[in-house]
Amino acid sequence: MSDVVTLERQGDIAVVTVNNPPVNALGIAVREGLQNCFKAAEADPEVKAIVLVCEGMTFMAGADIKEFGKPPKSPSLPEVVAGIEAGNKPSVAVIHGTALGGGLEVAVSCHYRIARKDAKVGLPEVKLGLLPGAGGTQRLPRLVGVPKALDMIVSGNPIGAPEAFELGVVDKLIEGDLLSEGIAFAQQLLMDGKGARRTGERTDKLEGVDNAGAVAAKRAEIEKKMPGLFSPQRCVSAVEASFTLPLEEGLKRERELFGECLTSPQRGALVHAFFSERQASKVDDLPKDTPVREIKSAGVIGGGTMGVGIAICFANAGIPVKILEISSEARDKAIDRARDTYGMSVKRGSLTQDALEKRMGLISGVTDYADLGDVDVVVEAVFEEMGVKQKVFEALDANCKPGAILASNTSSLDLNKIAEFTKRPEDVVGLHFFSPANVMRLLEVVRGEKTSNEVLATAMAIGKKLKKVSVPVGVCDGFVGNRMVFQYGRESEFLLEEGATPAQVDGVLKKFGMAMGPFAMRDLSGLDIGLAIRTRQRQTLPAEYKLPTILDKMAEAGMLGQKTGKGFYVYEPGSRTPQENPDLPPILEAASKEQGVERQQLSDEYIIERTIYALINEGAKILEEGIAQRASDIDVIYLNGYGFPAHQGGPMFYADAVGVDRVYAKICEFHDKLGAWWKPAPLLEKLAKEGRKFADL
């Protein structure tokens, strides 16, 4: 028998235990072990019932994702679950942690399920570009009905054990020791004379409901909300088979659809996104035993939208936080802003009034730096100007206790210079949150030249505590994300000079999968922000680096985006819906004329190449300079901070998918045709010539 799955007998109950850290994924050893143990228990005449339980932090969290794409090994998961369900002795799955994907499929093939109250169950395969491939699309509808199964399978979001109990996925909620509860439940079944109860044989939940209507509604919803995604419609087709076909044929249909998803490029991209996110939090040159400082309290300098968002992140993590503002009025406004932000969550139903009060109880306002003397970490979120930062950091240095971490939320200024305003540059680090800070998952952790290992490790730990996707980056103008987005923004504006409209560029990039087009985004953040960066860059970039002038012209005409009701689009008062701006074409034509560019029709492909390849070229430079540790870290930044579509894997993954040599050739063409700023990154050239990929680095 395998080491990862063991079988023992306690009286007339067989106990099958899975122990495959960290998440009991259903790799080949677990599948073999489960099959052998269930068979042995079934064959043992002394055994009357079987309990399945997992060691460690969780029940089985799914198939082993690392095995995807490799030659399949027998027994497959569908074979294992079919064997468990077919058993004649009642079997009980005892769920704790998360029963996800294949894990839940195993659980629903057992005849009964009990779960810890804080456990979660779900079928998240769609998030990996897949669908549940071990009977989940056939058995879950039989337990919860087609409409609910569609919701769970297409969203991929897990539900809590209490809801699973209400729905009938779970038969009992438990609190005590997993094994004793499992055995007690099995003994009770025997006493009550209850035997095998196979989910696959049930049909009651499939009847008397408009299943076809639910399917049509879900298809329409997907068409609207997730166009271009490969697996969601196939999830629906699989669920549809649960009520249109008998079980065996439904399972066959599920396997066909699963196979289609498995070979889709989107699956590769989404699995890359999953593992890259986990990898990003690991700092390669940080010794494993680096101590981490304890963070029990925090301070935030600046009570604007960003500062308050950051304070909310700390309060959400249960860490008391003081917001420092320059006056008592500004301080009170900041507190009101925090309350209003939480208030919106209460209105939406995602937070209770009680929780609001609890979290507000952790946020206080101060006006004196001396009040920050006892905090463990301070995050500065004041105006992006070096003189202002200098004053703040000198004050922090003078007032904060030794060992406090002094963090800056700067999005582009030189962190090394900021660190020099203190006598403790080793304690200074960048914590670059993205707006709105309480919503966006990305955190760039900026490592200055003198940032100590201990401070970096603590900063990464703070990110984890705040439930952020933390990515370590080095110091340069704009760090990773903004440095790259500058190239993207510039090229999109050049496209307008060449003949495109904002709606065309935005439309093409949205079709590519971007959450928002670059011009809708500019209107949202305000054109003055981009213009300030542009103006600074005019002074610092080499003369041969051409910059578009559209922003300047629009700012002159008072078109600053949503805040003025007019930017690349116009907005009705109180509305965020973009409409064509009739005053823009003359500005674009003037810009084209000034640049000596003849306006012409641009293809979708050209628009993607100009914008996305600009990201890739800069990403390659960033990698070469060591500003990012890995190509996949750049992808994580783009997926979590810039709305890059996960099913495209991130800009560097996309480059590998297109072919580095093809991307390089096109960039060379742009360099010849457009100008010096398109000079191919040496790393890109090297990889292209060696026939390698970013993933090979």
Ligand code: 3H9
């Ligand atoms: C499926 O089941 C298909 C079937 O329907 C059909 C088959 C025929 N495999 O996230 P964490 C690793 S598809 C391999 O940091 P947490 C992870 O990489 C699967 N490895 O912990 C990390 O490794 P490392 C459906 C996995 O506590 C470590 O475990 N299931 C897998 O924040 C810890 O992970 C899913 O999609 C896996 N399935 O969160 C569930 N899962 O330490 C995916 C994790 O080396 N998993 N690892 O970096 C999750 O959502 C979270 O990992 C979980 C724990 C909630 C379980």
